[in-house]
Amino acid sequence: MDEALLRAIVPTVIGVLGRRGADFAAAEDAVQEALVEAVRVWPADPPRDPQGWLVTVAWRKFLDAVRADTSRRRREIRVDEQPAPGPAEVVDDTLRLYFLCAHPSLSPASAVALTLRAVGGLTTRQIAQAYLVPEATMAQRISRAKRTVSGVRFDRPGDVGTVLRVLYLVFNEGYSGDVDLEAEAIRLTRQLAGMTEHPEVAGLLALMLLHSARRPARTRTDGSLVPLAEQDRGRWDTRLIAEGVDVLQAALARDRLGEYQAQAAIAALHADARTAEETDWVQIVEWYDELVRLTGNPVARLNRAVAVGEADGPRAGLAALAELDPALPRYAAVAAYLTERDGDPAAAARLYAEAARAATDLPEREHLTRQAARLNAGIRGCVRRGYFSAEASVARVAGVTLPRRAVVALGGNAMTGPDGSATPAAQRAALAVAAGHVAELVAAGVEVVLTHGNGPQVGNLLVKNELAAHEVPPVPLDWNVAQTQATIGFTLADELDAALAALGVPQRTAALVTRTLVDAGDPGFAAPSKPVGRFLPREQAERFIAMGQTWEDRGPRGWRRVVASPEPLSVVDGPAIHALAEAGFVVVCAGGGGIPVADDEGPALRGVEAVIDKDLTAAVLARDVAADALVLATDVPNVMVGFGTPAARPLGRVTPAELRAHAAAGEFARGSMGPKVEAVLRFVADGGERAVVTTLEHITDAVTGDDVGTVLHA
Numbered sequence: 150m151d152e153a154l155l156r157a158i159v160p161t162v163i164g165v166l167g168r169r170g171a172d173f174a175a176a177e178d179a180v181q182e183a184l185v186e187a188v189r190v191w192p193a194d195p196p197r198d199p200q201g202w203l204v205t206v207a208w209r210k211f212l213d214a215v216r217a218d219t220s221r222r223r224r225e226i227r228v229d230e231q232p233a234p235g236p237a238e239v240v241d242d243t244l245r246l247y248f249l250c251a252h253p254s255l256s257p258a259s260a261v262a263l264t265l266r267a268v269g270g271l272t273t274r275q276i277a278q279a280y281l282v283p284e285a286t287m288a289q290r291i292s293r294a295k296r297t298v299s300g301v302r303f304d305r306p307g308d309v310g311t312v313l314r315v316l317y318l319v320f321n322e323g324y325s326g327d328v329d330l331e332a333e334a335i336r337l338t339r340q341l342a343g344m345t346e347h348p349e350v351a352g353l354l355a356l357m358l359l360h361s362a363r364r365p366a367r368t369r370t371d372g373s374l375v376p377l378a379e380q381d382r383g384r385w386d387t388r389l390i391a392e393g394v395d396v397l398q399a400a401l402a403r404d405r406l407g408e409y410q411a412q413a414a415i416a417a418l419h420a421d422a423r424t425a426e427e428t429d430w431v432q433i434v435e436w437y438d439e440l441v442r443l444t445g446n447p448v449a450r451l452n453r454a455v456a457v458g459e460a461d462g463p464r465a466g467l468a469a470l471a472e473l474d475p476a477l478p479r480y481a482a483v484a485a486y487l488t489e490r491d492g493d494p495a496a497a498a499r500l501y502a503e504a505a506r507a508a509t510d511l512p513e514r515e516h517l518t519r520q521a522a523r524l525n526a527g528i529r530g531c532v533r534r535g536y537f538s539a540e541a542s543v544a545r546v547a548g549v550t551l552p553r554r555a556v557v558a559l560g561g562n563a564m565t566g567p568d569g570s571a572t573p574a575a576q577r578a579a580l581a582v583a584a585g586h587v588a589e590l591v592a593a594g595v596e597v598v599l600t601h602g603n604g605p606q607v608g609n610l611l612v613k614n615e616l617a618a619h620e621v622p623p624v625p626l627d628w629n630v631a632q633t634q635a636t637i638g639f640t641l642a643d644e645l646d647a648a649l650a651a652l653g654v655p656q657r658t659a660a661l662v663t664r665t666l667v668d669a670g671d672p673g674f675a676a677p678s679k680p681v682g683r684f685l686p687r688e689q690a691e692r693f694i695a696m697g698q699t700w701e702d703r704g705p706r707g708w709r710r711v712v713a714s715p716e717p718l719s720v721v722d723g724p725a726i727h728a729l730a731e732a733g734f735v736v737v738c739a740g741g742g743g744i745p746v747a748d749d750e751g752p753a754l755r756g757v758e759a760v761i762d763k764d765l766t767a768a769v770l771a772r773d774v775a776a777d778a779l780v781l782a783t784d785v786p787n788v789m790v791g792f793g794t795p796a797a798r799p800l801g802r803v804t805p806a807e808l809r810a811h812a813a814a815g816e817f818a819r820g821s822m823g824p825k826v827e828a829v830l831r832f833v834a835d836g837g838e839r840a841v842v843t844t845l846e847h848i849t850d851a852v853t854g855d856d857v858g859t860v861l862h863a
Contacts, residue, residue, distance in 0.1 A: 156270035174295035183207035259294040351400035352410030358393030359416035430460035498524035518585035558767035588648035603741030611682035627756030665743025671715035679714035723773035
């Protein structure tokens with residue numbers, strides 16, 4: 150079957166059914182059933198008039214559905230006099246269908262999905278894969294959208310601007326699954342341009358063609374972004390550029406300027422420059438002025454600031470930027486770029502790091518992280534060579550004796566998205582940022598042994614255990630810890646290797662699944678108290694209690710599993726970690742406090758159902774690998790006393806006696822800051838030189854000076 154032909158005629162068939170009285174949802178369902186029938190019949194008996202065949206069969210399918218609905222008997226009588234099948238009608242209803250799918254009552258996500266399904270002819274599975282959501286979720290989204298517009302008549306005038314916004318949303322999704330959404334958006338916009346002479350439709354088509362022309366040069370083989378100025382312009386598609394310029398010139402000749410034409414003009418000026426240095430930035434600023442006049446869009450103003458910085462110098466760009474809201478998306482990235490061009494690499498590096506933390510797109514986040522790492526490496530290199538003059542940067546490391554080896558423990562905020570989400574994409578993006586900060590510390594000459602939490606990841610596995618319990622036996626808790634160690638270790642090692650390579654640091658990373666020894670007689674086993682996993686109703690919890698697990702009634706929220714949290718005695722694989730560190734590896738190990746094991750004096754250690762506090766294990770690990778410093782990275786810059794009261798204050802540099810006195814006074818909650826305080830106290834008591842509690846972005850400062858975090862010295 151000719152898939153391209155079907156995509157072209159399906160919108161018309163839906164439109165025919167709509168004009169015969171079918172609402173949108175019913176018409177679309179009937180056409181889908183007709184397509185299924187076509188798959189069955191056409192290979193052996195292809196019709197002479199495919200569109201007419203589809204109209205006839207779809208109309209019959211619609212009537213069958215109507216007749217089957219007893220609540221619509223009156224309508225059944227009215228439609229009994231349906232038009233006899235005949236040649237396909239020649240009226241093209243595709244344009245009306247565009248307007249319907251982009252109806253203002255739909256959310257942007259629903260409008261995009263409905264457009265791809267009804268106008269684009271994509272299957273629900275293809276759309277779901279393209280947007281990385283389950284097929285059932287996408288099916289529900291499309292069904293809700295169809296219900297929303299089911300009462301809208303096809304003969305109502307539509308808004309071209311809304312249609313264009315939906316098509317541009319599709320275009321910006323790029324490529325995912327087995328559907329190239331960028332190409333699909335161009336195809337649909339071409340189709341729309343053939344139905345109307347609206348200059349903004351042509352403007353959007355030109356914009357898409359000009360942007361798509363740069364696609365081969367936009368990313369490297371590893372998926373990382375290539376900024377426009379660094380792209381190999383020899384890889385740009387000159388055929389698409391020529392077409393885009395022709396379409397744009399025809400649109401501008403109609404003298405009805407709109408936002409998409411202005412954006413396309415800017416893209417055309419970039420495409421016209423043989424090198425980045427030849428770009429006509431003055432004219433680009435003028436086009437941005439037109440775009441701002443047309444839309445007032447703050448993002449257009451942000452991009453204009455970049456153009457002003459290129460045309461009139463970075464100081465002028467920063468002045469234009471200062472007039473905008475710092476909360477704008479990518480504001481920090483623009484500020485970083487202009488600040489670097491203005492000659493302040495230290496401030497630019499901080500801004501790049503800030504922008505990376507705010508970025509939601511993984512390639513963009515990785516690019517910004519590498520930019521920050523590149524500048525930080527340059528600053529440290531200049532300091533070591535003795536000719537960098539920025540006093541603040543020199544003060545950061547001058548006169549400080551760097552520790553030879555440091556254990557860094559990453560908190561949960563280093564492995565989840567800014568909103569706390571723990572999807573694979575959010576975790577990888579968060580770990581990329583964390584890796585950038587760790588790489589800075591390695592580049593400073595410190596041997597790093599890295600450990601991490603795993604709470605959200607173990608929680609996810611426990612949910613899977615519960616949901617699949619009727620199919621497969623639940624996996625024990627020590628296995629869950631091992632699985633999350635391997636997953637996080639693999640991902641963190643990948644991201645850290647990339648961050649080190651970006652800094653020009655030759656060291657590599659090793660991830661080690663790690664066991665932590667606990668006492669089988671630890672009091673924690675007799676009275677499990679550490680809550681893990683989600684809340685369940687009593688009847689579901691009882692099923693797991695029957696399997697030997699301990700669950701507690703937690704009131705209105707339901708029952709929750711509790712497990713032992715024994716004290717870590719030693720890191721079983723400490724000698725291997727020590728050897729890898731001595732060999733020059735950055736070692737990722739002991740995730741989630743380590744896999745809890747007990748020694749029954751048999752031939753092998755035994756895994757136990759427990760969760761070990763990762764900060765307490767980090768202190769033991771630091772002792773076992775002879776680390777000079779221990780850094781606990783968390784989501785707050787300092788340990789606080791009087792937390793939650795008007796008298797709250799952060800602790801800076803403190804002595805062990807002072808910190809123990811605060812702990813004895815009950816200042817630190819057992820489930821949050823308490824274990825961290827205990828961990829740093831134990832490390833210093835065991836001979837460690839320096840322990841710090843601070844935020845992830847300050848871990849290098851935490852090791853190289855006393856100006857950040859809560860610092861404990863021997």
